[in-house]
Amino acid sequence: MANFTPISAAIGGALIGLSALLLLQLNGRIAGVTGIFAGLLDPAGSDRAWRATFIAGLIVAPLTAMLVGYAVPIPEIPVSFVTVAIAGALVGFGTRLSNGCTSGHGICGIARLSPRSLVATGVFMAAAIAVVAVTRHVIGG
Amino acid sequence: MRALASLACGFIFGWGLLISGMVMPTKVLGFLDILAIPSGGWDPSLAVVMAAALAVSGLGYLVLRPSTPLFDTQFHLPTQRAIDRPLFVGSVMFGAGWGLVGLCPGPAIENLATLSTPVIVFVVAMAVGMIAHDLWQARSPAPQSGALAPASAGDG
Numbered sequence: 580m581a582n583f584t585p586i587s588a589a590i591g592g593a594l595i596g597l598s599a600l601l602l603l604q605l606n607g608r609i610a611g612v613t614g615i616f617a618g619l620l621d622p623a624g625s626d627r628a629w630r631a632t633f634i635a636g637l638i639v640a641p642l643t644a645m646l647v648g649y650a651v652p653i654p655e656i657p658v659s660f661v662t663v664a665i666a667g668a669l670v671g672f673g674t675r676l677s678n679g680c681t682s683g684h685g686i687c688g689i690a691r692l693s694p695r696s697l698v699a700t701g702v703f704m705a706a707a708i709a710v711v712a713v714t715r716h717v718i719g720g
Numbered sequence: 721m722r723a724l725a726s727l728a729c730g731f732i733f734g735w736g737l738l739i740s741g742m743v744m745p746t747k748v749l750g751f752l753d754i755l756a757i758p759s760g761g762w763d764p765s766l767a768v769v770m771a772a773a774l775a776v777s778g779l780g781y782l783v784l785r786p787s788t789p790l791f792d793t794q795f796h797l798p799t800q801r802a803i804d805r806p807l808f809v810g811s812v813m814f815g816a817g818w819g820l821v822g823l824c825p826g827p828a829i830e831n832l833a834t835l836s837t838p839v840i841v842f843v844v845a846m847a848v849g850m851i852a853h854d855l856w857q858a859r860s861p862a863p864q865s866g867a868l869a870p871a872s873a874g875d876g
Contacts, residue, residue, distance in 0.1 A: 582750050582763040584741055591740020592772025598733035599773065600780035605725040607789030607796050610733060611875060612826040617850045629726035634829060636730025641738055641833040643731075651738065654823070654831050655746050656838040662820055667828075667842040669817030671849020674825060677810025678800065679875035681824045682733075684811075685770060688798075688875050690778040696875055698803050699811045704752075706815025711752040714820065 599687050602633070611683020612637070613674040677703075722791045734830050740769045743830055745822025752819055798875040 599610040606629060608615075615633050618624045641651045656663060674680040677699050679688060684703075688696020741747045742765075750756075750763035789795060818824050823831070823842055831839040 584765050585768050588740045588765040588768035589772045591736045592769035593776050594732050594736030596773035596776025598729045599777040602729040605790045606722050607792040628723040632723040632727035633730035636727045637734040637830045638833045640731050640734025652744050653834050654836050663838045663841045664845040666817040666820035667845025668849035669813045671846035672853045673810045673813025675850045675853035676806045682826050683875050686773045690781050702811035703815035706812045707752045707819035710816050710819030712755050716755050
């Protein structure tokens with residue numbers, strides 16, 4: 580477990596939990612990135628202001644990190660653009676169909692002990708683990 | 721006030737993803753790669769991130785029970801309860817895409833700040849996927865007891 584970083588993971592995770600807690604207590608909203616982002620894409624969408632500022636905060640965070648000299652990693656994505664596009668489309672369609680992603684189901688939903696979210700998280704984790712097993716150990720070998 | 725509170729929440733969320741390392745697709749894939757457990761190459765960090773996030777938000781949810789949020793007149797909580805086919809199919813699709821690249825919506829959007837070309841491609845494709853889903857739902861009659869919920873009523 581050479582890459583295991585439990586302390587930074589716990590601090591970062593606590594901040595994510597704090598964000599979800601604050602958004603619920605202050606605005607009464609679920610901090611699910613899929614729902615927040617999709618609401619911005621919907622031409623008939625309402626409540627655009629708070630959605631837009633949440634997304635803005637998400638993007639501004641690493642910019643402020645760069646300003647204070649915190650090393651922001653450049654994402655390594657060593658697959659073709661076709662694969663990236665297919666993956667993006669699957670994530671977009673899938674999260675809308677199941678109404679949530681890692682944040683909405685995985686954190687907010689489970690924190691509220693929603694059976695729907697527990698099932699969704701189990702299923703998307705299993706699917707992701709299966710895909711990585713195939714791409715890394717069957718095809719990638 | 722709501723927009724400002726939400727800006728702060730997005731900002732804290734972004735720092736959380738950054739500090740935890742979850743903005744790195746390689747780190748996420750390192751968790752999903754459970755076949756690497758025997759060789760010692762597995763990275764359980766994502767489980768710690770989720771546990772810490774759940775501890776803070778779950779405890780807060782249990783302890784703080786106001787009748788209304790501070791800046792709104794009501795809570796906007798998910799209304800859907802059914803564990804149905806769309807939940808399964810959507811989760812499988814999402815998991816497959818997540819496993820292919822190691823990006824889910826939060827880190828993908830946050831990584832736009834790095835101006836990484838593959839990230840931009842991913843986010844555009846993700847937006848297209850979301851819009852395609854919503855157009856498809858609008859065209860077809862609402863499935864399962866007509867419980868077609870708008871984005872704001874979704875789980876997240």
